[in-house]
Amino acid sequence: MALSVLDKRWLLEQFQDRVQFDEPMSRHTSFKVGGPADAVVSPESILELASLVHYCRRNGLPYLVVGDGTNIIVRDQGIRGVVIVLTIGFNGIDRVEEKDDEVIIRSMAGARTRSLCRYAIRHALKGMNFALGIPGTIGGAIAGNAGTTQSSMAEVVDAIEVFEPSGNVVRYLKKNLCFSYRRLSWKTAELPIILTGYFKLHPTDATQLKKEASEIMKRRLAKQPAGSPCAGCFFKNPSSGVSAGELIDRAGLKGESVGGAQVSSKHANFIVNTGSATAEDILLLMERIEKNVFRIFGLHLEPEVKILGY
Ligand SMILES: Cc1cc2nc3c(=O)[nH]c(=O)nc-3n(C[C@H](O)[C@H](O)[C@H](O)COP(=O)(O)OP(=O)(O)OC[C@H]3O[C@@H](n4cnc5c(N)ncnc54)[C@H](O)[C@@H]3O)c2cc1C
Numbered sequence: 001m002a003l004s005v006l007d008k009r010w011l012l013e014q015f016q017d018r019v020q021f022d023e024p025m026s027r028h029t030s031f032k033v034g035g036p037a038d039a040v041v042s043p044e045s046i047l048e049l050a051s052l053v054h055y056c057r058r059n060g061l062p063y064l065v066v067g068d069g070t071n072i073i074v075r076d077q078g079i080r081g082v083v084i085v086l087t088i089g090f091n092g093i094d095r096v097e098e099k100d101d102e103v104i105i106r107s108m109a110g111a112r113t114r115s116l117c118r119y120a121i122r123h124a125l126k127g128m129n130f131a132l133g134i135p136g137t138i139g140g141a142i143a144g145n146a147g148t149t150q151s152s153m154a155e156v157v158d159a160i161e162v163f164e165p166s167g168n169v170v171r172y173l174k175k176n177l178c179f180s181y182r183r184l185s186w187k188t189a190e191l192p193i194i195l196t197g198y199f200k201l202h203p204t205d206a207t208q209l210k211k212e213a214s215e216i217m218k219r220r221l222a223k224q225p226a227g228s229p230c231a232g233c234f235f236k237n238p239s240s241g242v243s244a245g246e247l248i249d250r251a252g253l254k255g256e257s258v259g260g261a262q263v264s265s266k267h268a269n270f271i272v273n274t275g276s277a278t279a280e281d282i283l284l285l286m287e288r289i290e291k292n293v294f295r296i297f298g299l300h301l302e303p304e305v306k307i308l309g310y
Pocket of ligand 1: 031034064065066067068069071072086109111113133134135136137138139140141142143145146147148182192193194195224230231232233306
């Protein structure tokens with residue numbers, strides 16, 4: 001449902017220059033593709049977020065939250081309704097608790113994952129180095145259980161606070177969260193908005209931590225294509241044990257392209273935008289990869305990247 005004149009007026013009154021109408025989502029995704037969202041809104045406080053969600057629900061406007069858009073593709077026709085971005089008002093990181101060998105760090109959902117990694121290194125705290133080089137926000141990282149072969153958010157999250165559609169802020173301890181491979185599942189159809197993550201880290205030797213950090217970054221830079229817009233690994237690794245990248249490579253698809261979308265010749269599980277890609281190009285290439293991998297290996301590849309819009 002498109003926004004009415006009244007909706008636009010209300011949004012402008014509440015959010016002034018923190019609302020953009022018909023905003024190209026290509027400006028909010030690392031793939032640099034995606035049609036316009038009816039409105040992109042940046043609330044700065046929980047009160048503002050609450051009144052926005054309340055307004056959307058009361059008026060039947062769809063809404064969704066995105067972080068830095070590094071794990072999404074927005075289709076070329078864009079997104080109807082309101083896209084909520086938390087990077088302006090929800091980005092603090094601080095130490096909230098210390099006991100024995102544990103330190104609890106609180107990070108708001110709009111803070112960058114790299115900021116939390118740097119905070120941990122600066123304070124000689126072990127646990128976050130695995131996430132070095134993962135772009136995006138803490139909210140996006142928790143929502144997708146971002147990680148590497150070394151670890152994932154599920155290993156370091158101690159608790160989270162979410163804003164539920166009903167308007168309540170609820171704290172979930174880790175034992176009550178349903179993390180799985182690149183996923184955090186909820187029982188409700190209407191997804192809560194992640195506000196804060198609490199991370200359990202451990203004091204360690206600062207020099208050793210920095211050394212490990214630079215090795216991790218070196219390995220990452222050597223493996224992944226630099227420069228071209230993308231969303232990281234496109235497909236989840238199947239449970240069969242062979243990585244998605246290896247399957248795509250063995251299917252002879254490195255360098256395969258549709259329009260401006262191309263399978264990276266450096267890392268076969270990266271689809272890159274060579275400059276002129278549309279979301280449709282990327283999705284057609286995705287389908288071609290899925291079909292070929294299934295035909296050759298009998299395995300279904302599942303996208304890790306979330307496809308939004310229409
Ligand atoms: C070069 C590159 C390398 C990458 N390497 C890795 C890697 O090693 N490992 C890995 O796991 N990922 C990797 N990624 C993917 C991506 O960076 C991560 O998944 C990241 O954590 C997504 O964060 P984001 O803020 O960009 O989320 P977005 O892409 O904006 O959103 C992703 C999903 O999370 C939801 N979401 C976002 N914020 C919230 C919130 N506050 N509450 C509820 N839901 C929310 C969105 O609705 C969407 O469904 C890489 C991406 C790139 C471009």
